[in-house]
Amino acid sequence: MRFAFANTESFQEADTVVMGVPDEGGSISTRRGASKAPGRMRRVSHRRLVVRREKATHLIQPQRGILASKILDYGDIKKEAVAGIVERVVRAGKRPVMVGGDHSITYEALKGLSRAKKGISFVYLDAHPDFICSKREYYGSVVCDIADLKNVDVERSVEIGVRAPELEEMENVAARRLATITISDLVGMGVKEVLREVGKRVGKNVYLSIDMDVVDPAFAPGVNMPTPGGLSSKELIYLATGIASGGLLGFDVMEVSPPYDIQDMTSDLAVRCLMETIASARNAGISRTSR
């Protein structure tokens, strides 16, 4: 099964390449299930983004205009293959979109991206900084791992929605001068001002990573690390589409855990966020020849 919004089978024709990465080997949580997310999200997309009427099917369109993107669902791939495929997709002038799986997959994506592009900024939506450096290459060290990649510019990157940092993470954030817009900053600023701040901070090659635990458990209970006091569904979509419309190299949606979900509401939101973000993404930073 493919995502309901996939509308081409041709790599050549696609401008967006979506891949599932059903892997949670980088998670040390006792809550298992993130590897089930890509499959579940595809099924949910057919229930929630498709209207059936008199034998015909109609795809639900995004909020802003019609879905003009040519989207290939590449299917599920192994975590070890992510970096290579992302590199190939980006070099072909297309936008890679990863669906996890646990958050450590983001490091693999950035690894591939950083082989093809320079001056990469990341925008990281997460309840947690994921900036542990005393243990590496797991879902708690993602930002420490990607900060070490050449071509990733930490000082022109930003974390949004943080509300549950460990002491070590606060020290690492400060030491590496990573801008952080906590959830209370966001409440004070409003989402529109957050987007303005992001626009001022990031360079032209932007990668967006979404940990679904950035959303409040009231809207997204089916995650690895539910943390109260998070974004609403509409704030998530407003932020993700706003960031995307400024130009996006690629993005990911991680950490949905279907076994902990309630009537697929987290998968449903994640799928909606995928479709809306793809639809809003502008081609800035993407060209078939530049590197």
Ligand SMILES: [Mn+2]
């Ligand atoms: Mn995370």
